[in-house]
Amino acid sequence: MPSEEDTVHYEGPSGGWGSVRGISRIFGKEWATPLATETLFRQNKPKGFMCVSCSWAKPANYHPFEFCENGAKATLWELTTRRCTPDFFAKHTVTELRDWTDYDLEQQGRLTHPMRYDRASDRYVPCDWDEAFREIGSELRRLDPKSVVFYSSGRASLETSYLYALFARLYGCNNLPDSSNMCHETTSVALKKVIGAGVGTVVFDDLQNCDAMFFFGQNTGSNSPRFLHPLQEAAKRGVQIVTFNPVRERGLEFFTNPQSPVEMLTGKETRISTQYHQVRPGGDIAVLMGMCKHVFTADDDAREHGRRVLDIDFIEQHTSGLEAFEAKVRATSWEEIERESGLSRKNIEAAAQVYVEADRVIGIYGMGLTQHMHGFENVALFVNLLLLKGNIGRDGTGISPVRGHSNVQGQRTVGITEKPELVPLDRYAKQFGFAPPRDTGMNTVEACEGILSGKVRSFFGLGGNFVRAIPDRDRMEKAWTTMRLTVQVATKLNRSHLVNGEIAYLLPCRGRTEEDVQASGPQAVSMEDTFSCIYGSLGRRTPASEHLKSEVDIVAGFAKATLAPNPKVRWDDWVGDYGLIRDQIAETYPEQFHGFNERMWTPGGFYRGNSARERIWKTESGKAEFTTPETLSATGWPDAPGRYRLITMRSNDQFNTTIYGYSDRMRGIEGTRDVLLINPQEMQRANLQEGQVVSLVGDAEDGVERAVFGLKVVPFSLPDGCLGAYYPEMNPLMPLSHHDGPSKTPAAKSVPVRIRASDERGDVTERLEPPGHATHPV
Template sequence: MTLIHPKAHFRPYTSAAGGWGSAKSVMEILWREQAPIRAGLPLIKQNKPGGFACVSCAWAKPGKPHSLEFCENGAKATAWELTSRKTDPAFFARHTLTELRQWPDYDLEQQGRLTHPMRYNAATDRYQETTWEEAYRDIGAQLKSMSPDSVVFYASGRASLETSFMYQLLARAYGTNNLPDSSNMCHESTSVGLQESIGVPVGTVTLDDFEHTDCILFFGQNVGSNSPRMLHQLREARQRDVPIITFNPIRERGLERFVNPQSPVEMLGPNSTVISTQYHQLAIGGDTAVVMGIAKSLFEMDEAALAKGQPGIIDQAFIAQHTEGFAEFCNSVLETPWDTIERQAGLSRSALEAVATVYARHERVMLVYGMGITQHRRGVTNVQMLVNLLLLRGNIGKRGAGICPVRGHSNVQGQRTVGITEDPKKIPVDKIEELYGFTVPSKKGLNTVETCEGLLDGSVRGFIGLGGNFLRAIPDTSRMEPAWNTLELNVQIATKLNRTHLVPGKNAWILPCLGRIEKDVQNGVEQVYTTEDSTGCVRAWQGNSEPASAHARAEVAILAGIAEATLPGATRIDWDARRRDYALIRQGIAQVYPEIFHDMETRMWETGGFHRPIAAAKREWKTESGRAIFITPELLEEDDDVYPNHTRRDVLQLMTLRSNDQFNTTIYGYEDRFRGVSGTRAVIFMNRNDVLRLGFKPGDWVNVTTAIEPQVTRSVGPLQIIAYDIPENCCAAYYPECNPLVPLWHHAERSKVPAAKSIPVTLAKASPSAGDLKRALPESDQVR
């Protein structure tokens, strides 16, 4: 049941982000999901008081919302979840898993919402309906027969604070700290880097700071597709003439121009807002070198100003009072030659001097970044270099300034706050043990990469997935799928069918859960839930749509059922009472984390919610020395393991990216409007000079192979070449299709985030299939 593609094409997109293109895209997905009313009406309450939190990105929700407080991708996520389509037992009776594994990801999720608990039957190679009672009983029995450290409890970033807190209690009461989550694959470099540099694992910026900043630096984040609601803050900043300086290898439309869909004047007129006042297309892996160059320019400007008797550029008073490590960092910058910086950054000295000149003129500077910074071998260093740049002029701990990591999943930051972590040193063990009457295991658990290693060596025997599409999201896919089939236990709590469900292992269950948009009624009472956004703001929300199926259960209820079957009498936790009343869960959260969640039941209803305390925002540095720390990089290379081959002219650096029509592994459609691609995802974006010098032409089909560890073949294709505006020696293609190219060991040092933003690859001409040719991009369209 493969999707019938329209004729694929590539035509450069010349309109602004937002505008009529965004409105049209929203209407198309509402129609496609057969939910113009079921999903359309709830959109009015999305991200508003008394409504529900968007299940897409984690960008902050204003206390005074716009009339329509959702973006194009947020509307797609809502329509996707409130679809009228159903994946029921009859569907599974018609299709074997062997058959379904041949389907595209889009087709799987497009079947609609899961409706009944299902168990895999190996004899028929099908899922078949079971009861909740049988599922709980059999899962519990299997868990009791297994070593706790052989079981992994994975959490998607969509789970609420209440669900996340229950989940970590379940895992730890069971006897393991194996609690990886989606942040392991994206922003763990932030958690490690910021904690070491400024003493907190999260950003220091709130929405209020956007109203008071006078300059914004933007690194490695595609706001137009990944967090479009932020465009409102950027637009308002530009209307105040705030410069926005962007660093990104590809020119992304959302960082160039924006038309506000809620402004009749902009929608009906020719005007749009120019977002970036400078746009620098650095080389993939050039971020640390870029910051080094800006710092070098600042030091040179500082020296020149002091020589003239003028005030210095560097905030020496702040540095002396609040920091350490400055002298070593300064020496490293001054000793690094400009030609080295330019070569590694892919930018000229004059470009970096232009950035430094603007930065030096402004007193309240914010720095915004995404996974273009974190998903490198030295992703932690990248984060710390951004902190260094802010510290040079005292731009942390004052209004309108600070560092702003843009998280992906809607509550991925929040679930870490309430205990979803593999490291027991990051949780208040004593309070958990005192309150709940069990011993928290002291052994550090597995993160995502370590879970994958455990699958390969056979030490991981069981997996419980609280949402997500783990097997599709992880690196080294071609090696991981065969290993996954050896699992003794595979439990997936989900709303829709995805690739991970089709590799069942020996005993597999799919447990359908409610979405956060749906009413969660327990014992006749509608429950509320809470989330924490990218800015550390916690708010209460409530689903308002009818459940997709009478047989689906709330995530909290499912966890309580598994816990009661697995841990009878093992703790003082009344799982069923918490299922019936989420206020009891929040009471526990407040008792375990009183500094953050005191009076939670009242404060979560405040206008705009309440912010967790961020010490660094008040210039309190919870580091070992009590000061913010300048970290000196060991190397300028972000991905040093790939550089032994950098003299080979046939090796390109590939970064993976998302289309405008997806969120993480969820594919909403085949339209990447902002990049001009329609009807296909089987493409690779290349600089025209590289296309020609390597002996190809636009429109050619190629297989893409990882250029390191030649004893292991990692290849993806065929992909069709698009000549695109990307730096030479760089290329880009879609995630998660290119995950097989990422070696498991190719991850960030210390954070173990897969380094998917720089993969050394080679290309070889391929022979496309008939299906590929039907979706071919005409060479005449290959103009950018």
């Protein structure tokens, strides 16, 4: 592994003054009123609003500043005084705006008026809401419901999500993909298969009761910074934290608490990870097999002394499939494991020994596990490891996928899914007096395939930046314009709003921080966090424009303009009082949402429950299931000379596709996103120089030409055979066909690419393929 001294890196801890400066920079630019400060103090507090960024918990015992750098940025981004008005669109054609960066588009501020795309002038022009609803409803009635896709990002509330899913099914389809399809659908499928519950089993209090934590492919410092507080507390009390990640993420190395005056004044920092292993991208299956191999060996040794490492009682009572898995592990050689993982046997056994010695273990992971062609096996193998010692279903133990968007998990809970078997359709039928569709709808990959083939004729985007977030972006944008109707609901302008169907609408909505007054008075909404707890959220800021509608009101407007009247479906009543929507949710999901209105303001949220946490296994076998992998590599494609594994990464200055700026402070990269990260040894083998401008070309062997030009070479600490570059800029290199099999989650963490030299105009001039380069195990 290259020395960090030879690479671009950040020497400070996560948090600390760097975090304060990051917030201050956005605060200065996005200052709305002095009330912005008061709004931040209400963030993630009782009777306040839930963060519009990640899905971390809103704890009952909260800090004075219960927000992180990215959470503050997201709130101030929404509170900006900038306005994107009809005058702006009158000055710029849509074609012209496609050349703008993501950052510059969002810098125009909050959308203020409903807009219709005028193809003749290539501009958005203002329209009124009644006109928009009328034409959208008219078009939907002409289309085959199976040809319409209803996408939602992870920020829509439970109330909005429930109505959106109901509208789609009343209309006649289950085409309800959401942002989970692009990140944690692997989790939903794998955990459902092996433990019978499609979400994590850990609750917030478990973090205070464990002896060890194992992290795989999760960047806490940038993606869920408030997690750093309980991590710091755990590290201080001696919890062993072992991390596997191709990138050395600063948040899992050192942390200085911005809320501690002593730490801020003295610069004191806490070491987070006791072990940090830079696994090859796609090498996690091999690592987990190696750790399990060591656990079996340790159990063999213990048996000679009349003891056991394995929790035999738990295994016999609660699991199935161990025999086949154990035989596979024992038959797998350390040579194979080292080759595929890029790690030494010594390091893997050191990590596994921590697991052997710990009584209560939590497994934590992110998209570094899920976004591979064999992501299912990644997640299932992690569960296998935990099952060996009964580390699911006890306090201080469990599997914990850290979710991204603030309500992406909750949307699935209340019906946003293409899978009819996950929705109580019989209750739907009785509750609303209709026959809901029973066929499987389209997920994100299938929706994209449908757009390419012409099968999909209309796309609704409830938030998000779908076109920018999906694989094969260049191909998708060309096909997008062949659709008949596209509708986007948003707070700010982004790339997806500039690629339109024949008829297109851009409809502005209120943000979560803003007051939502309806017929019965001010309305609150609710969200679910990554620990399956439900919270109320109440906005108080004056909306950015008098022309904005709430998402609930917009969904109801679509429905009333499209569907025949139904006395059991009371759109106007629901818009007037969101409590009535929560009553409907409780009727559809009584086990989880009973007494919803009464419980939604419970400090710390109310827990909706998890059967696997209670050791009730709703699987085919009725037990937790060990999975036997068929491969040690999660990439799904072979190594070859000149082929690299590209990781797409997010910077410290973005949240998903939202770019707040050009400062990736915790990686030491400033002022640009057009970079190619590569370790110095690989640079030498490929005859590259620091600062050289190169291109990346896809190497998927599917006949499709893919390329991204104008990337500056930056030396960076990464495993051999591996490259890093930013998401979403690298999405054109991601083949739509490269996805996890069972879940169809796109494989963004191991994209096959080659490097080519190019000049500053992006013209490819020379192909760079170091002779004989295939893999370089550390």
